[in-house]
Amino acid sequence: MDIIVILLLIIGTFFVLSASIGVIRFPDVYTRLHASTKAATLGIAGIMIGAFIFLYAEHGIVSGKLILGIIFVLLTAPVSAHMIGRAAHSSGIKPWSHDGKTRDAYADSLEEKNQQ
Numbered sequence: 001m002d003i004i005v006i007l008l009l010i011i012g013t014f015f016v017l018s019a020s021i022g023v024i025r026f027p028d029v030y031t032r033l034h035a036s037t038k039a040a041t042l043g044i045a046g047i048m049i050g051a052f053i054f055l056y057a058e059h060g061i062v063s064g065k066l067i068l069g070i071i072f073v074l075l076t077a078p079v080s081a082h083m084i085g086r087a088a089h090s091s092g093i094k095p096w097s098h099d100g101k102t103r104d105a106y107a108d109s110l111e112e113k114n115q116q
Contacts, residue, residue, distance in 0.1 A: 001057040012046025028096035037081035
């Protein structure tokens with residue numbers, strides 16, 4: 001059990017570290033949102049699952065707070081990222097592209113829908 005807890009904590013820490021590096025290094029709001037929500041959600045969930053298994057294996061405690069915390073993070077982080085991304089798009093922030101040409105498939109589909 002100790003090996004499983006250690007692996008979960010290391011994996012969770014790796015994801016949280018990669019999320020923080022992604023937020024610093026990525027060029028625009030959309031890629032930063034991707035890094036901060038996907039990796040941080042996996043990292044926090046890994047750390048909390050590791051803590052839950054540790055408490056259950058070592059002390060026989062079933063922590064409802066950890067279970068609620070895992071569920072809360074898994075439900076709210078993607079929804080908040082979606083809303084922030086939607087607000088950024090509505091504000092007119094263009095997605096970054098490597099060649100300098102922005103391709104906005106969502107805006108193109110909205111234009112096609114409005115033309116029909």
